[in-house]
Amino acid sequence: MLKRELSPHPEPEWSPSSWRSKEIKHNVEYKDPAKLNSCLEKLRSLPPLVAEEEIDTLRRLLANASRGEAFVLQCGDCAETFSSCTPDSIQDRLKIILQMSLVLIWGLRTPIVRIARMCGQFAKPRSSETEVINGETVLTFRGEIINGISPSDRNTDPNRLVEAYFHSASVINYVRSLLSNNFADLKFPHNWDLDWVKDDQIRSEYKDIINRLADSFDFMQTIGAESQDTNTKSINLFTSHEALLLNYEEALTRKRAGKKPSKKSGSPLIKESLSFSSQTNLTKAKSSNEDKWYNTSAHFIWIGDRTRQLNGAHVEYFRGIQNPIGVKVGPSMHPDELVRILDILDPNFEPGRVTLISRYGANKIESHLPDHISAVRSTNHKVVWSCDPCHGNTTTTAEGIKTRSFDDIIKEIISSIEIHTRMNSKINGIHLELTGEHVTECVGGSQYLEPVDLSQNYQTFCDPRLNYLQSLDIAFKISNHYRK
Template sequence: MTNTAEVTDTNTDAGAPWTSDAWRTRPVAQAVDWPDEAQAQRALEQLRKLPPLIFAGEARALQSQLADVTRGAAFVLLAGDCAESFDEVSADRIRDQLKIILQMSLVLTHGAGLPVVKIGRMAGQLAKPRSAPTEIVNGVELQSLRGHLLNAENEDPDSRRLDPRRLVQGYHHSAIVLNLVRAFTSGGFADLREVHRWNQSFIAESPSGQRYEMLAAEIDRAVEFLHACGVRDDNDELSRTAFYTAHEALVLDYESGLTRREAATGEWYDCSAHLLWIGERTRALDGAHMDFVRGIRNPIGVKISDDCSPEELLQICTMLNPERIPGRLTLMIRMGARVIDRALPALVQAVVDAGHPVAWVSDPMHGNTRTTASGVKTRSFEDVSSEFLSFVRIVSEAGAWPGGIHLELTPDDVTECTGGSWLLDEDELGRNYTSLCDPRLNGRQGLDLAFLAAEALRDARTRLAR
């Protein structure tokens, strides 16, 4: 693992073909126009002097695991909040977020018979793209809420003002979250002998929670068998797990401010997260965001909708992974349950035929957002699960491995998405709707989806083995 001393300042070797600020010469989608440029520069200087949040060796370890995904030997679970909040950073909440991710991973591992690469949408998922720079709130035009990295949700002009000091605040928020994540995942909380503790009370009461408890009992018996065979209680394989972080590389001032050049290799790493992804609104081939991620050596994801043509997708693959390194590039498919059967097959076939080693991951949330008659933004569990099942079938029929799922998910007992085993309906959406932006699955719905996904992946493995 690379340590802090092995990372040099971002301004070193300015004559290199690519630098962390090279993106500034490109068109910037979702641009941030700071009202006080001098204040923004001071914030950026602070970011450049702060220690990295992750190390290059960790990013390489994730890339190695994602390479297994491209070969069909592992599965990715990437899950977490739609947008993190500066106001919700506590040990209890982070523990509960890890609980549901660990539960889902256990279900997927047991059902699909493969290791699960666990990645959290956390410690940096603090900004969101918006379709318009302003919005009307109670008859007043305000700057759109763009996430706590840039502004606050309070309905007044001062709160909505873009504030570059929040970039530094976002760094410290992420450092706290990462510290707690590392403590939990390496300090015994992720121990397989603790599987019953991962089942929160409101989830345990659901059909999927009861099904999980039956699985946990099987794990207990398996661990007892290992003990009988002489496996030690302090075995690392049982007591800890690798856990990585990811977020959308949206605010390039923040990302470039935390990009460092590794002294040992001369390669650039965005030290804000292990994996960064580019969204649907910012993946223009000649744009600043694609130019930025082209130069960093972290694993990279790109959101792909039905607006992407096979030709464009091949250009993306070539641009971001010209050396065709397994694990470098993840394609996150977000289309919607009603269009995926029409749009995805040609894209998968083009990439398979061209021989690009990619990890195929389904994002079944973002293409299925709708607004109810009463004006509430929601998603249907049935649409989410339908899109994922179609994704698994289409990718595996093309001879590739449907290697992951990307979810907006909270451990809280929210009522933001309809459906699931408890059949949440539209009339209940207002009971506990707390998301800063998009609707999230609650813990029960997440576990429902994990059991469904495990069965689909088992079928896909059978299909690919024929």
């Protein structure tokens, strides 16, 4: 099949508000338009949450990932809450991301691009507008940026848009502080406890990985490599969320005007800015002669499986921003539709511009992923292929508790790796809903959690998350798979 060289239909002129002329799914209705406009005006006046140069850095890293030169670890809460904006909670989430990435680096022998579902993941689309709690029908909880967790606080409130901004800013500020003060020092493999692993053989395999990691760090310290390279104490970390509320995203969309070449030097002006990572070297990005729009609410945003309509408002908004973007791809995505959405979002065939986050389910991946890979290979789009093994594997217990099976999650990950390999393609990342806490929301893993154990510490207000130990389990199993 011949590859398509050009996007077939040029899109009309874009602006941050052009999405308003399109049909929108999962929109939020506010009873007081004047109050909403006041809150949006407040957001427009506030500083950006992330810098344009940081977004450009992530674009380059994801371009590397699309070529198989890096692997993306994107993970975090299904929906953040305002109450989780505490030092301990933030440290727990950051710690699990660092530990998982370290294990993956050892197994894959590939740089890891860390993207946290953090600092803005406050909204979730829901399948129903109402739910029944204690026999009473109430509005569904849609994330604290929209309404409250308590059944008595389910009316939409635009003040929550501003509140979400300040909670995001607070988390980002604390993460920057942690990363600039050696929180990312990765010497901790020496102290990792494996008592939670019930199976002796699995514990032995994990212990072998930890010992090898510890030996590697000891060797680097012995030869003085740490003094020459800060990468063991400093990392790149980027933020992300599903961009569901387009009025919020529009208010935080800012223009970077193109700059003319300097008359004195005859070369483009170079802007310098500290990266979101704690690295001391400066990130440099050349400016073009074109005006560019950046979504400054996060480094990376994605379109959900329920809001990716080709002629819809979300696709219209996403096509005009400079951020690297994600698209959730499920069983309902027809291969031709996938090609069409890539043509709209990536008309210039920029490597890594689009991350395809596949979410099929362990029993459906074989029926859909091969056709989607073939469809993308028939074009010139260079995407990042990421596996989301959580959303397609959600079930409900006999007691009505929503959960996910660890075995199904692992099965979908390994199937994705093997399908890509079989088709001469490559998986470039993984997308997980997890927490750094010891919750009991998913069954299975090396703790052997069963449905009866879920009530011990079931905390989620939305989707079930992998706990701290199950998340490490995932990293160890992926690492083992690649090493074998």
